[in-house]
Every structure is written in C-alpha cells, then in structure tokens.
Amino acid sequence: MTLAPILSVRDLTVSFPVAGTWKPVVRGASFDVAPRETVAIVGESGSGKSVTSLAIMRLLAKGASRIEGSVTMGGRDLLAIPERAMRDVRGNEIAMIFQEPMTSLNPVYTIGRQISEVLMRHRGMGAAAARAETIRTLEKVRIPNAASRFGSYPHEFSGGMRQRVMIAMALASSPKLLIADEPTTALDVTIQGEILDLIKTLQDEDGMSVLFITHDMGVVAEISDRTLVMFRGSVVESGPTAEIFSNAAKPYTRSLLASVPRLGSMNGEAMPRRFPTVGIEDGALVEGAPLAVSLGSEATPILSVRNLCTRFPVRSGAFGRRTGSVHAVENVSFDLRAGETLSIVGESGCGKSTTGRSVIRLLEPSDGTIQLDGWDVRNLGPAELRRMRQSAQMIFQDPFASLNPRMSVGETVAEPFLAHGLGTRREAEAMVADLLGRVGLGEEAADRFPHEFSGGQRQRIAIARALSLKPKVIVADEAVSALDVSIKVQVCNLLLDLQEEMGLAYLFISHDMAVVERMSHRVAVMYLGEIVEIGPRQAIFENPQHPYTKKLMAAVPVPDPSRRHLKRTVGSDDLRSAVRPLSYVPPERTYTQVGPGHLVQAA
Template sequence: MTDITEPKTSGAPADAQADAPAEDVVLRVEDLAVDFRTENGPARAVANANLTVRRGQTVAIVGESGSGKTTLAMAVLGLLASNGSVAEGHIWFKDEDLGHVSAQRMAQLRGTELGLVPQDPMTNLDPIMRIGQQIDEGLIDNGLRSRRDARARTVELLDEVGLPDAARRAGQYPHEFSGGMRQRALIAMGLSGRPALLVADEPTSALDVTVQRGILDQLAGLTQELGTAVLLITHDLGLAAERADIVVVMYHGEIVEQGPARQVLTAPQHEYTKRLMAAAPSLASRRIEIARERGLDDVLDDALLAHGDEAAAENTADADVLVSVQDVSKVFTIRGGGLLSRSKDFTAVDGVSLDIPRGSTVAVVGESGSGKSTLARMILDIEKPTTGSITFDGGLVGAGGHKEQIAYRRRVQPVFQDPYSSLDPLYSVFRAIEEPLRAHDYGDAAARRARVEELAEQVALSKSQLQRFPAELSGGQRQRVAIARALALSPELVVCDEAVSALDVVVQAQILQLLAGLQEELGLTYLFITHDLAVVRQIADRVLVMQQGRVVEEGTVDTVFDSPATDYTRALLDAIPGKDLELAL
C-alpha cells in the first residue's frame, strides 16, 4: 500500500461532537491506544483515537482492512483478542471508564447497555441450535426475561426486525434462513437488551443491495425509536454517507479525518479519504452518472474500466460470439422434510438466453436466488442444463466425453467469491498457481516455474509471496492468487462469480483495475456475476438483470442504468448507496 504521509489534523473530536451536552453523550473515546503482544514485542493497532457518540446518533468509522476500525470497536466492547489491551487513553461509556471496570461488570454491560451486530451471521450463530433458543438464552443469561417469558419476547424481537411468521421462524435453524434473515436475527439479539449503544460491525457487507437497504432501514427505525446510539463499522463510504450523522476515517490505526457525513464525503480534506472515495464502486457509479449528465468525457475515461462507450458496446452484438446460451433452464429436485413428504421441483434458471462476444465483458446481476450463479455453473460445465443448449466457440458444451471436458477446462476458468475457501490452505502460493499446470501436464518443472513466475508478475505478486501460504496473505492478495491460477492455462473465458464482493473498496478497485488490464493485454472474455450494479457500471459492456430465474432486462450498461425498463432494475439501482450525493469531479 502506498503510504499517505499528510499530517493528521482531525483526530480530535469534531467541534459539533465536543460541544454535545454531557447528558447526551453515550460514548467518548479519548486518546485511545490499543496494543497487541507479538513475538517481536507490542504492535500498536490504534493510536491517539478520539471520538464522541451521542444518544440517537449514528457515527460511522470507515477504512480498509487493517485500518483499526474493528479493533477500536472491539476495545469499546471489551472484546479484544487475548493478546490485545488498551495501552493508553480512556473509553467513557456514560460515566464509566470501560478500561477500568471488572470483567463481570463488562459482561453485564454487554448483555444490556452495549449491543453488537457482527459481520458474519453464519459464524456468529450456532448451527446446531434453533434461532429462538439462541435469543432465549441471551435474554435469560442477561436477566432480561425469565425462562417462562423468554420465548414470547424472542418472537416479539424477531417480529420487530421484520421476520414474517416469527413464531415459526424461531423454531428453525440458521441454515434454513437466508443471509438477510440471519442478519435480522443478529439485529434482534443486538437490540434485545434495549442498549444505549449498538456496535454494528459491517452488518450488511455480504448482502445484496436491496436486502441491505431493507435491513438498514429496519435498524434505523428501531434505533431511532429506542434512542439508541449506533457505532457503524464499514468500508463503504456511500453507505456511510446515507446512514451516518458523523463519519470517522481511519488509516493505519489513526483517525485522519472526521466530521458531518455529507461534509466529509463531498469535500474530503485528507488524501486517504479522497482515495477511499475514488475506490468506492457506489461513489464511482455516482461520479459516472454526474459526468454523463455534464458531458465530461475526461472524467468518464478515468472512471470506466471497460470500454465504457455506448456505440462500442452496441457493436459487440455483431462481434464474434464466443459463448451462446439458448433457452437454458435448470430444475433441481428438492427432497421433502419427512418420510411421507413428497419431493418437489425448483426451477433455478428458467429459459435464459444470452451471447457473450469474444473480448467483451458481460455482467449478470440480480439478488441472491435470482439464478445467476447457477447460470455461471452451467457455463462452466459444473451443472448440466435441464433443457436448452450452451455452445462455446461453436461447439456444444458437455456433449463430448472426458477428453473433451478436459480440453474445455483449459479454455474456461472460474474466479470465485471467497479466495480463502477456494485455495488449499496446505499449498503454498506457488503450488496453488502451479496446480492446473500439473493437472494438464504443462511442461517440466522448470517450464512450470517460469510460467508461475510470469503469472505472478502479471497479477502483481512478488517472488517472495510465492513461498507463502493463503493464511499469510490479505484478502486482496489471495484473490490475485486465484486470478493467477485461473490464467495459468491461458483461458479464453474467465467466469468471475462475485469475485470482488468480499473485498474492501480499495482492494476491490485494485482487482477491477487488474482484470481490466489483463483483458486488454490478453484479449480475455469475462462473464461477471454480481449483485452489485455499481461494480457493473465500471467494468461491463453489456448487462443482463435476472429475477427468480428469468432475464427481466438486458442491454448496454448505459441503457440499463439511464433508462431501466423494469421496476426490479429500478429497485436495484435505487439501492446503490450514495446515489444522491453531489460529488466533486
């Protein structure tokens, strides 16, 4: 990462915060420093942090991974890792210094006065306990309800956060909930004690934009009704602009800028804030929209990573078609829940057709469950279509035997959403990139080494990083490894299935730039599967919008964004955070 050395001028509380009436102040962090013990001595993760949160106010802390934002939040909650500690400063919650209260008092506060909505519901919900039991236990353990009354309160809480048929849902397990439903359950837990302060740590980062909007609307309504203060941790500046009163920007453990949300994001002072704004897809999408309205072609050239030209995108229809999907459907049979229950069919993809011209980027967008990933898996020949056909370079996909399938694998490669789970943790980076070369009998050891080093250079990985293991890399570095591995056999089509959705905005921008550069250099064709229309606007030539297995709209990116033809597409566009900001170009 490029170092940003501009002097820090705004680590102290913003004036509007410092002048808050004492009785209104829920949280005040003063000159906070957090250290972690390491083999090489203490490492400072947060330094000289100052911020104030008032009753009923939302304060957003923004920054990329490693900036210290989550560490600061965990210090407030007393949930630092065992090797972490508050080294300097104070954390005032109302009139108590949390750095000097007992562990018993801290646990009591977390059950009542301090609430938490964590980022990943699947790792924060017990998979073998019903949702209702997990909320019940929290209410009972924190003395909020008796065992007799707990379930009735649990149903009330689930109803409050917008779960339909709450009594029945309380009896289900986490795997029976969608991602949005699981997040609502965590919000119910976080608000169960009617806390004075709720810490929401990336509460919607893994969710579709429309689901994200619904959950954040629900959270805002509840916290406003209860007068709860919210400390929102996020890397999305568009989201912070929409949802926060105050924005606090962290970089390398320090607060480098803070103030009223719109002021910080429309007139940023610090270079790092400007860099975050430039990287955020939602704000880049808004910038493109403003530039088009004003006819600023030079701004568009900087913002668009793909061809970005309406005529060029239209001309792709006449280009050489690499992939043709014709009236494809995929039906899954779902088993019944009991011995006497009947199985039933579920249509995941329903009569979809599309062409992917050679050298272009076609994006398929839609919410979870829209069928876009199932479509990608059929194009990758992982799933077989129930009806319809898919051709690649004129040949029918899946029609041949094992030899033809191996040949197809060389020409079509995937990059998946989570690079950590798609990389073998026991393989070094070198071995991970080399693996497809071994599998396809590519040259001898020296030829494979040369090819791996060439690929590493293409995706900006150093030779020293080739000897590391996935756990030793950042999320962005792991995704670079996944891209290098996908390119190892010189494919013609790369299928990117939510390939940047789990990354911070700065890293996301770097990976998108990398993909665009590799396309230009190698003549690659991309199928980009995503739920994020803001990303689509930067990188795609054409876009298909899917809903409940069907294509409901398609066209050039400009046409779909400027003149959406369906209410569903308009809802996806309206849910892009920060869409109404007036940004400096």
C-alpha cells in the first residue's frame, strides 16, 4: 500500500516584478515528499531551488512576489490558508534550517531561550518544562554538556555547533517535514560530515521527511532517496537518486555530475590536472589536461617561511588586562617555489587563513622569518612593504566584499597598477583589456560594475586585479569555496592556466579536499595552528599518515548513492580552543620523514 505524501507540490510558479512585469523564477514545479523520505532539490545558484522552499513556507514578501499553484499538506493548501494558520504550520508541522546559522540565530538571546520559545509557542509548555525539553533536544543533536550550554550565546559556538543548534530548534516541535536549505555549504568537510550523519540519524529516530536543498552532488548521493534537478527555474529531471546518478537522461544533469571534483580521481598522478569540463547542451565530457609545468626540486624557493607564529591577545576584566593569547599560528615552516601550488587544508580555526595573511603582512606575525622574492618581509618599513606586495597578491573568498561597488571593473583592475606608478593611464587601459581577456570576460566588461556580474565572474575580476601587478606569488584564501560546482571548475581551470602561462606560485588555502587534490603539487595539513603533515600531493592523498589527515579524507562526501546509509563516524569533537594562558610554553615538535619530502608530526 502506497502511503499518502507528507507534502504535495503541484504546478508551483513563483514570479518577481522586473521592469513592471512579473518574471517567473520557478516555473510549474511539481513533486511529492513521502513519509520518512528524503528528497533533494539540486541545481546551481539562480536555478530556483531556494525560492521553491521559501514559497512552500510562505516566507516571500507578499507585494514583491506572486505564488501560483498548490502546496498541499494534511489535506490543506498551504498557499490558501490564513496567515495565522500558516504560523501554526511553520515550526510545528514544517521546520526549516537555513544556510547561515549566525544570521538565523538572534545574537542577543541565549540559545536556550530561542529554542524554549519555539516549545512555548507551538506546544504550550511552561518555562520549566520548555527548559527540560530544550536540554533534551540539545543532547539529541549531540551538543556536549547541553545543560551548561543552555545559557550560552550563538557567538560562543563554532559554525558546526551553531548549525546543530539550528537543527535542535527546527526539531523542537517534532515536525513532520524538515526543509534544509544548503545547511552544509559553508561548513568544513568534517563538520559537514557530522551534520549529514546527524540528519540521517534523527530521521531514523523520529521518522520525519526531509526536503534537502543543495548544489553539492556528493551530499545528494549520501542523503537523498529521490532527486529533483532544477535548471533556470524548471525541474528538468527527477527520479530515484541511484537512477539519476547511474543513468541521467538530461545533458544538464550529466554536466552537474561530471563537474563534481571526486576524491581519488588523481590516484597515480604526480602533477595537477585541469578539471573536466562538460557542455550543458549536450553533456559531453572533456577531460582536463595535466599541467605542463616542470618544477626543479633544487630551485630556490620564491617564498620561504620558518617558525612562523601569529598570536592575538586575549583581554578581560574592567581594565582590559591581557590574560592570555590565541595561538592562531604556531611554529609553521614551509617553502614555495615558482610555478608551484602549495595547498593548506584544515578546519575553520586551524590557522590556515591567518598563515596566508601573515605571509604578506596583512596580519602582523609574532615571531619567525618570511623571505619572499628576496624581501625580508617581517623587517620591511611601510614603503618597502608596499613594493614587496607587487610580488605577492591575495584573492579573497568573497569577491563581492573585496570589490568596490562604486568603481567600474576597469577602474578596479587598473587601480593597483596606477597606485604603484607602474605606467600611464593609457598603458593601464591596455593592461586592463589584456587581463580581462585572459580571465575570460572580454574588454567590454571594463565599463560595468561588480553587481552586474555573477559570483564566478566577480571572482574572475578579483583574479584580474591580483594579476595587474604581475605578482610571483598569489595567496588564494578559500577563493572557490562559495562557488557552485561548475563555476568552481571554471575558476580552478583558469588558475591552473594562468599558472602554466605565467609561472605563478599559489598558496592555496581551502577545506575542499577534492579540489585541493586536483590543484596541488604539495599539501600542508593544519590543526590547531600547527602543520601536522606536509608533503607531495600524491603522498598525502594516497598515503596519509597523521590521524587528523585521515579524518579529513574520511569526511569528504562521495557522489555514490550506494553510500546512502553509510555512517562515517568521523567523530563529533569540536576543534579544540587555541586560547592559551600567558604562562603557556608551546611544546617542542618533532617530525618524522616517511617519504621524499613527506613529513608527519610525531605524537
């Protein structure tokens, strides 16, 4: 006997006003979610998947949107019932987890109060009963010491723990359906693995249904029973997840699947290789060529870092006395040669971004030496530091935040060139046209502004700006982490092409292990401010030695539906704190060489 669906969506169309007319961004979407079933909606940014979930919850502004069709749950059309009745549905029968928990949680209220409020509003509990149930729910989502964390504020939790709090809030009223909108996109790979395992476990325990929205096909394979693929507002393909992965009918679906970086795809290869590209119209796969760059092992490093330490003061009390330090980077050493990519990987808080910023003195190191293209970086005055930065530039994670919205693209790319006095305005215009062509935008983009471009195009603009000074080293800090999979592939291939053409050295900072495997010559694994393993990319990925490196590898989602019911058990410990008292003396670390250039920190 077939059970009636928990949720039934028919001919859902969502439109927004554009230039005086209603422009549909979701067109005639229809699907069901059965009891205890997980349905994934997958697609790139702009495909309409998040708008679909917001329309189901009726969270779109009335005057600024138009919703047509029907959304049926429990015999009621959720699009037709009064707003008061819909408020009872939200949080009670349907709960939602959003992508960024810090913007969804109220920073001035404790997490206990925020969850208790749901229970008191939807289940009519008193304060004492709501507190007891809140603690039970926090324990359910594996928040350690739940009773003592009841009075904690959101900023006192890590990203992964905040997402657990959001899940606890969503589950507080035992909803029949959980809508999870990109709940793991911004999380590190180990935390992502824990959240996916947690959702699967809670679904088994509570019997709820899940509507999971993502652009990560690896996540889709691991969590969903059925999959809907959206493209430009329409559902282009749907069916059982295993069938979609093994026998996709539509070219766009095949392109999404083929674009996913797969851990292990580089086994047996020593050099980085471009990512495969896929035609959206025909789904034809073109395998990426290997990087034709020869690196001499005896070449003088363009960047040499020795015993780098970066610490931040911790102050407390009415007079702000220093009581300790955050040991963000502790005794880090590495070399980087011209034409080489050294990737630094690890979870948030491990010190990888601080290392990148310290190397070019966007942050002031506390100790150690940095030699960059002949410059003694730590001993440079302001004028010399300015000249040094012609040799080293940085690409940031969020290009929109790093581009001036009031400056045209041409002005943005030319600004460093002119500020350093490297040529005339006429020469700058020629340089801008050349760089925009190299990054695949064309010189016509020079007169437009950042808001007129997509995320991937804005990252290309940021790359062009970084290249305007003809640097020898580029620090790429999570430069592709926020991009959709196909855009990520394009930007990574662009970086590899530019490296081959210009001999650039990359310090590539990332938590995406599958991307790192494809991009890198060497890899350094960081944990709690220290490098715990470093070596050639092939050695690190094919023969990891340190337990933390193995944990990172085990947590990577694999686009294989046969792993649907697999629990990774990667551990649920939060990253330990790097805050130390003033009296703390870092222990002496020793490293064991387990292969050519492959060093592992001794236990």
